Amino acid sequence: MTEKAEIQYTGSTGKNIIIFSVLLVIASVLFLLDIFMGSVTLKMMDVFRALFTFSEPEIEMIVLKFRLPKAITATVVGIALSISGLQMQTLFRNPMAGPYVLGISSGASLGVAFIILGFSADISPENLRGMGNWSVIAAAWAGAGAVMVLMLWLSTKLKDILTVLIIGIMLAGGISAIVTIMQYFSHETMLKAYIIWTMGSLGNLTASQLNVMLLSVAAGILISLLSVKRLNALLLGENYASTIGLNVGLSRFLILTGTSILAGSITAFCGPVGFIGIAVPHITRLIFKSADHRILIPGIFLTGSSIMLLSDIVSQLPGSDNVLPVNSVTAMVGIPVVIWVVLRNRKYQGVF
Amino acid sequence: MNNEKVLSLESLIIGYEKGGHNIPVYMPVNASGRRGELIAVIGRNGIGKSTLLRSIAGLQKPLGGTININGKEIREYSKTGLAQNLGYVSTEVVKVNNMRVYDLVSLGRFPHTNWYGKIKQSDHEVVMNCLKMTGMSALADTLITEISDGERQKAMIARVLAQDAAVMVMDEPTAFLDITSRYEIVHLMHQLAGEKGGTILFSTHDLNIAISQADKIWLMLDDDLKQGSPEDLMLEGSFDKLFTSPEVRFNTDDGTLTIKKEERGSFYVEGTGSLKYWTEKALSRAGFSITCEKTPRFIRTPSDKCGMWVLVNGNSSREYSTIYDLVRELTA
Numbered sequence: 196m197t198e199k200a201e202i203q204y205t206g207s208t209g210k211n212i213i214i215f216s217v218l219l220v221i222a223s224v225l226f227l228l229d230i231f232m233g234s235v236t237l238k239m240m241d242v243f244r245a246l247f248t249f250s251e252p253e254i255e256m257i258v259l260k261f262r263l264p265k266a267i268t269a270t271v272v273g274i275a276l277s278i279s280g281l282q283m284q285t286l287f288r289n290p291m292a293g294p295y296v297l298g299i300s301s302g303a304s305l306g307v308a309f310i311i312l313g314f315s316a317d318i319s320p321e322n323l324r325g326m327g328n329w330s331v332i333a334a335a336w337a338g339a340g341a342v343m344v345l346m347l348w349l350s351t352k353l354k355d356i357l358t359v360l361i362i363g364i365m366l367a368g369g370i371s372a373i374v375t376i377m378q379y380f381s382h383e384t385m386l387k388a389y390i391i392w393t394m395g396s397l398g399n400l401t402a403s404q405l406n407v408m409l410l411s412v413a414a415g416i417l418i419s420l421l422s423v424k425r426l427n428a429l430l431l432g433e434n435y436a437s438t439i440g441l442n443v444g445l446s447r448f449l450i451l452t453g454t455s456i457l458a459g460s461i462t463a464f465c466g467p468v469g470f471i472g473i474a475v476p477h478i479t480r481l482i483f484k485s486a487d488h489r490i491l492i493p494g495i496f497l498t499g500s501s502i503m504l505l506s507d508i509v510s511q512l513p514g515s516d517n518v519l520p521v522n523s524v525t526a527m528v529g530i531p532v533v534i535w536v537v538l539r540n541r542k543y544q545g546v547f
Numbered sequence: 548m549n550n551e552k553v554l555s556l557e558s559l560i561i562g563y564e565k566g567g568h569n570i571p572v573y574m575p576v577n578a579s580g581r582r583g584e585l586i587a588v589i590g591r592n593g594i595g596k597s598t599l600l601r602s603i604a605g606l607q608k609p610l611g612g613t614i615n616i617n618g619k620e621i622r623e624y625s626k627t628g629l630a631q632n633l634g635y636v637s638t639e640v641v642k643v644n645n646m647r648v649y650d651l652v653s654l655g656r657f658p659h660t661n662w663y664g665k666i667k668q669s670d671h672e673v674v675m676n677c678l679k680m681t682g683m684s685a686l687a688d689t690l691i692t693e694i695s696d697g698e699r700q701k702a703m704i705a706r707v708l709a710q711d712a713a714v715m716v717m718d719e720p721t722a723f724l725d726i727t728s729r730y731e732i733v734h735l736m737h738q739l740a741g742e743k744g745g746t747i748l749f750s751t752h753d754l755n756i757a758i759s760q761a762d763k764i765w766l767m768l769d770d771d772l773k774q775g776s777p778e779d780l781m782l783e784g785s786f787d788k789l790f791t792s793p794e795v796r797f798n799t800d801d802g803t804l805t806i807k808k809e810e811r812g813s814f815y816v817e818g819t820g821s822l823k824y825w826t827e828k829a830l831s832r833a834g835f836s837i838t839c840e841k842t843p844r845f846i847r848t849p850s851d852k853c854g855m856w857v858l859v860n861g862n863s864s865r866e867y868s869t870i871y872d873l874v875r876e877l878t879a
Contacts, residue, residue: 424664428657430643438604439710440630440658486646489664 211490214483218497222270225504229266230258232511234518261398264405266504268397272468273475273503275412275461277495278419279454280472281479285426285488286450287360290536294458294472297363297451298342301370303462304393306338307331308374311389312381331392332404332463339459342366343451350447356433394520395466397507404464411460418453419492425449426488469522470529471506475499477536502528551618553746554603554714555579559612561598569610572598576612578765578774580714580748585740587757587777588750590767591789596750599767600718603748604635616714630658634707637718641703642692648702649687652677655709677708680743681735697728704735708743715739717749721756729753733760754786758802777802808834811878815841818848826856829870833878846873 231242235257244250245258279294287296295301310330345366350359378386400408425446428436437443461468476491479498483490506528510519556578562571573595580586588596601607603614605621614621616632624632634655641651655677656670666674678684681701691699700720707715717736721729737760740747748765751757757764758777766773766785773785780786786797794807811834816827826848827837847857855866856873867873 421662424657424660424662427664428654430646431641431651431654432639434606434637434639435635435641437606437626438630438633438635439654440627442626480645484645485650486643487650 207485211483211485215494215497218482218494218501222497222501222504225501225508226266226270229269229504229508230262232508233257233262234511234516264400264402265398265507268400268405268408268465269503269507270500271409271412272397272461272465273471273499273501274496275415275457275499276468276472276503277475277479277499278416278492279457281476281488281491281495282419282422282426282450282454283472284476285429286447287356288429288432289360290477291473291533292360293470294454294461295367295467295469296360297346297455297458298367298370299339299455299458300462300467301367301374302338302340302342303335303459304338304374304467305370306334306336306341307392308377308389309338310334311392312377312385329404335463336459339455339462342370343455343459347448347451347455350451351444356447391520392466393522395468395522395525397465397521398518400464408460408464411456415453415457415460418449418456422446422449422453423488423492430486465521467522468525470525470533471499471503474529474532475502477532478502551582552579552615553582553617554748555615556603557613557615559599559602559614560610561595561602561607562610563598563607564610571610573767574771576772578772580746580763582713582746583740583744584746584762585737585760586746586748586763586765587761588748588765588767589752589754589757589789592752594767594769596767597718600635600637600716600748600750603714604633604716605629606635627658630710630712632712632714634710634712634715635717636700636703636707636715636720638720638722640696640699644690644692646691647687648678648683648689648691648694648705649674651691651702652683652687652705652709655706655711658710673711674709677705680708680739681705695728697724697731700724700728700732701735704732704739708739713745715745715747717747719750719752721751721753729756736760754802754804805831808832811835813838813842815839815845816848817841817845822848822852826870826873829874830877833874835877 227242230246231237231239237254237257241250241254242258242262245255246263249255276294280292283292283294283296284290286292346359346363349362350356353359353362378389381389425436425441428439428441429446429450431439433443436446458472475495475498479491479494480486482498483494485491503525506521506524510521510524512519556576558575558577560569560571560575561573562569564570576599588599590596598607602609603621616624616629621629621633653666653670653674656666656673657664660666660670675684675687678687681704683698683701683705686694686698686702691702694702704717704720707717720736721732724732733756736747736749739745740762758781761777763774764777764780766780766789768785768788769791773780773783775783775785781799781802784799786802787799790797790804796805796807797803798805813836814830815838816823816830818826826846830846831837844858844860847859849855855868856870858865858867858873858876865876867876
């Protein structure tokens with residue numbers, strides 16, 4: 196029996212290659228579909244021509260200036276939030292953790308609230324409508340960065356990683372309270388501008404803003420890729436991870452830094468896009484039936500981008516000029532997954 | 548076999564730090580272990596067994612003294628270097644959905660693999676061999692959430708074996724396990740220490756297991772840590788000191804424990820074999836002492852398994868169909 200098992204055990208490499216290929220096709224189709232969908236109806240051929248050769252300047256502008264950046268943004272947002280969610284779930288050994296458990300989105304929203312609600316007398320609301328404004332991005336980034344530095348400092352001081360989680364959640368709550376007070380005292384139009392920011396948006400990014408976002412997300416992803424082995428060890432919990440040779444302090448720092456850069460940048464440019472970060476890691480684990488980050492992280496590139504592209508396509512409301520707030524759509528995709536995870540966990544009583 | 552000390556503790560002070568003050572939990576420890584030894588750590592709850600094992604495993608900073616593994620102080624090792632020489636298993640249960648036994652065991656190769664954690668052919672062979680040694684080969688592809696607690700603990704031991712460390716520290720590896728798994732795991736540890744030449748240090752509350760299986764015992768008493776073979780410690784009378792309560796008595800003759808009962812008188816049991824043995828056992832549990840001389844009141848065990856127990860009292864006698872009825876009548 197043992198001899199046989201020794202020869203037969205090959206792992207699941209072959210199966211994974213098939214899953215990766217299928218997911219790649221799905222992601223590519225969704226990417227093209229996302230470009231194809233929008234308020235102006237385009238012909239499939241026109242889109243291809245605009246992308247790969249040249250076509251009428253009008254169509255080319257729609258595709259290259261609006262649709263393509265939006266599809267790229269959706270892809271990047273899906274990947275970045277899902278990877279940070281996965282890292283937080285593993286680090287905290289908690290299936291309900293996500294990119295925002297450290298209070299990063301609250302920090303960003305405080306920064307944005309200061310700009311939109313605090314200085315409303317100096318800036319006209321038209322300038323601040325939604326995203327795409329450098330001052331809003333800078334404020335969000337500063338807020339997220341401040342929370343990140345605070346949490347990183349705390350994580351080196353605190354022994355138990357669960358304490359870090361609790362403080363992160365408390366901090367987020369405290370910041371929301373401050374923002375609520377600011378909302379209460381602010382002017383109607385400003386309030387609406389702020390509320391729209393909190394709904395998230397994938398459009399509205401200029402080419403230079405998209406480039407900055409791509410660069411910072413690339414840095415965050417690089418850190419995550421360098422952390423795969425650490426993440427795998429952390430599945431055992433910090434005690435066991437330490438006794439198999441993991442530098443737990445350094446790993447916490449790396450993983451929290453990577454997550455903060457990813458979640459912070461996305462929140463700065465697109466607002467606090469919800470649920471993707473919690474739901475996609477679970478979907479990915481389910482698809483690959485694996486807990487190995489060497490498989491999950493590359494897998495999330497495809498699942499995260501697919502689900503975000505799908506959410507964006509749904510938010511266009513095919514055949515309509517209206518665009519739904521992206522947060523509502525991601526919630527409708529994410530909530531059933533989260534409920535499913537909770538129900539399933541009761542059965543297995545496992546960590547993930 | 549090499550006779551060098553693989554593990555040695557010198558004036559080791561274990562404890563923790565609170566508000567800038569060092570709070571030791573035990574007196575300075577001097578103890579050692581050689582290659583191929585299975586060492587049991589025994590002591591009452593709260594004496595500091597876990598703290599000692601955690602300190603050796605590098606999970607807790609000692610307040611003073613030294614811990615040498617393979618002749619080198621543990622602080623001089625790099626994280627990876629230490630993990631190559633020292634492994635750790637505790638009662639902490641690892642439950643991760645979608646993780647296979649193979650994946651869990653291959654994490655033991657962590658200190659030997661590259662930055663990406665690539666399992667090379669040589670690592671794969673080590674993992675398969677560790678699965679085989681622990682009898683887990685057939686479960687390699689099973690999820691760790693779908694195996695029993697005993698099997699999961701065996702997988703954890705396979706993982707620590709895959710780490711290929713000279714010293715393995717196991718903090719109550721058999722707690723929460725049923726009696727069968729408990730003996731299986733201790734037997735496995737005994738085998739591994741012997742065959743692989745590793746040194747296994749484990750804590751347990753099960754005196755029987757420790758006395759019958761361990762090559763050496765570190766006995767943590769209130770005033771000192773005694774080390775030696777179970778038999779030496781037994782003859783020295785060191786085990787008696789574990790039991791400070793007058794109700795519990797340790798029999799140095801056979802290494803068993805008895806709980807003192809009020810004395811109800813003595814009995815002679817007439818009979819042979821297991822029927823006599825278990826009848827005597829039941830009587831002493833009920834607080835009677837057993838004598839070898841015939842008393843006016845005595846018990847005759849049945850001649851075969853269908854017979855009756857007879858309580859003879861002078862000229863009268865009564866019969867009982869089970870030991871249970873007999874003892875109930877005597878203690879009523």
